[in-house]
Amino acid sequence: MYEMAKVLYLEASPRGDSSYSSRVAKEFLKAYQAKNPEDEVEVLSLFDADLPTFSAQGANQKMENIINLVSGGKGLEAEGEWAGVIRESDRLKSADKVVLSSPMWNFSIPYRLKHWIDVVTQPGVTFVVDVVDDAPVYTGLVTDKPLQMILASGSPYEMRFPRETDGTKTDFQRAYLEHAFRFMGFSDMRLIKVQPTGIPGPDLEAAVVSSEAHAREAALMF
Template sequence: MTSLLHVEASPRGDASRSTHVARGFIAALRAGVPSLTVDHLDLWQADLPSFDGAALAAKYARLSGRPHEGREAAAWAEIERLVTRVDRAEHILLSTPMWNLSIPYRLKHWIDLITQPGLSFAFDPATGYRPLLRPRPALVILTSAGDYATGESCGRPDLATPYLRAALGFVGLSDLAIVPVGPTIGPGADAAVERAATRLRALAPGFLRAAS
């Protein structure tokens, strides 16, 4: 059975352009593969654990080879569940707005939680870092108020795209496509959304086939 994890990073619900475009893409995927199962992770509704205290101690215990003690084990189990949720999906879809040149803090929080030694990456002093998550098709729908199609938007850089490529590639999700949607405000907004939707409909069949 074909499976997709959709990570939704906008808090705006039905008013969100990124969520709207993502739903259209999922509909296109289901048109080709009706049996597609979607695991929907709304980062603003999910109870993401804090990455401090016991969780941080658990990470450093893992890095040093020390067994987890007390609350560390429970904190690490929560993180393992998040990583497993990513790893069991055959395809990854992430829909997010651009905030202040980069990504919403809840998305950064989630990425920090799933980027863990022994779970999603490994380190060897002789060879450096290597990802542990298996490669699979991943796609980011990135909406922005500006138009970054030809570079900076009115002097504002896009820091989200390079960050997402580096951060997701670090754990193994290097087969990544990023579809920009912008501008999402002003007279050109509807046309920008439709252009992105058209591109995504064209990408849908190949996106699912890529994992087979």
């Protein structure tokens, strides 16, 4: 018997239908929902969402939470800015599958996506730290969820980790996102890259159409 799944879609572009990453993601989700009509898709548009504030109070609560955990406690209560941390982390952990679409901004990611990552990446919430042979060992707590990333960039980039020799065109977007989600426990991470999007014309449209086709195929396996 099929069990309904919950999909969390994180949209990290503020450009709506003008966004290439969002455009391809919509094709992915359309194909996914056609195959899985019973599943729930929650859309979190990061530029429209009321993301939790994480100021001095939240930073101090983060340290208090660490001290509490090290002392054998169960972590802080969901109060003040920490309540927002728990709310967004629970949203992530309650999803069975995660879809993320994002443009590249300044060789990395938009600040609202970084804000969200900073909120949910918390000790005792999405990862734990143990000491083995006097060395810290980090274990992610957000496991058994596939992550489909749909990333757009103005220039073409090779699918590899950044190198010192990359010069002024260096892709920290994909490498950072893969590292951040792996740290939280994700292991099944899939990628659709929309590139290059910086120069309007037939080549750009062909690249987007190709990515949309790839997205529809990938959705059937998600």
